[in-house]
Structures are given as C-alpha cells and as structure tokens.
Amino acid sequence: MALQECNNPPGVKIGITGGHAIAEDIRQIVKHDVTVSSALSIIVIGLLIMLAYRVRVKILSVIGLTMFASLTMTLAFAYLLFGSLNIVTSAVVAILIDIYVDYSLHMVKRYCDEFKKT
Numbered sequence: 001m002a003l004q005e006c007n008n009p010p011g012v013k014i015g016i017t018g019g020h021a022i023a024e025d026i027r028q029i030v031k032h033d034v035t036v037s038s039a040l041s042i043i044v045i046g047l048l049i050m051l052a053y054r055v056r057v058k059i060l061s062v063i064g065l066t067m068f069a070s071l072t073m074t075l076a077f078a079y080l081l082f083g084s085l086n087i088v089t090s091a092v093v094a095i096l097i098d099i100y101v102d103y104s105l106h107m108v109k110r111y112c113d114e115f116k117k118t
Contacts, residue, residue, distance in 0.1 A: 007094045027084070038097070042067070045101050047093040053108050071096055 042064070050060055074096055078089045 027067070027086075030087055030090055031083070034085075034093060038071075038093050041094070041097055045097065049101075049104065049108065053105075053112065055108055059108065061109075067097070067100045067104070070100060 046060055046064060049055055050057075071093060074092065075085065075089075078092060079085055082089055084100070
C-alpha cells in the first residue's frame with residue numbers, strides 16, 4: 001500500500017519480484033492446492049464409504065473427526081519440525097488420508113461383520 005501512495009503516474013503498476021516474492025507466491029499456491037485437494041478427497045472418500053458400506057452418518061462422522069484430528073496433529077508436528085509446510089510436507093496429507101481410509105475400511109467392515117453375527 002505504501003508503494004501505491006507515492007503519486008505514481010496513471011497507468012503505472014508497481015510489483016515486487018525476486019526470489020522471496022516467487023517463494024511467497026509458490027507458498028500461497030501450495031497452501032490453496034493442498035486445502036482444496038484435501039477437502040475434496042475427504043468428501044469423495046466419505047461419500048464412497050457411505051455408498052459402498054451403507055454406513056450411518058454417525059459412524060462416518062466419527063471416522064471423519066478422528067481423521068481430521070490425526071491430520072491436524074501430523075501437520076502441526078511437521079510445521080514445528082520444518083518451520084513451514086512445503087510441497088514435500090504437503091504430500092504427507094495424501095499419504096495419511098490413504099492410510100487412514102484403509103484403516104477405516106477395515107474397522108467398518110469388522111463392525112458390520114460383528115453386527116451381523118448378533
């Protein structure tokens with residue numbers, strides 16, 4: 001904002017460039033992409049589990065809350081360890097969602113099997 005207040009001639013645009021500006025642009029892009037892809041994949045996975053196993057919303061919400069908690073703790077630890085989240089640490093989100101979905105499918109299947117026995 002301070003650069004805009006220097007009485008520049010009309011039509012002159014001022015911008016910042018260099019390594020730091022490019023790094024900040026990349027950080028913003030990665031943050032946006034990770035947020036969108038994570039949210040979209042969690043929603044799609046939840047719908048697939050709900051349709052495939054006919055799981056109740058209560059069970060699905062428990063699965064979702066525990067997955068959210070584990071992702072939050074893991075990303076907080078990665079942030080504290082590395083100082084910031086980059087492309088490599090953001091790839092951990094996809095891997096964790098995959099691992100957690102596998103675990104959740106086993107637990108839901110086991111729950112359904114035990115429920116059918118009684």
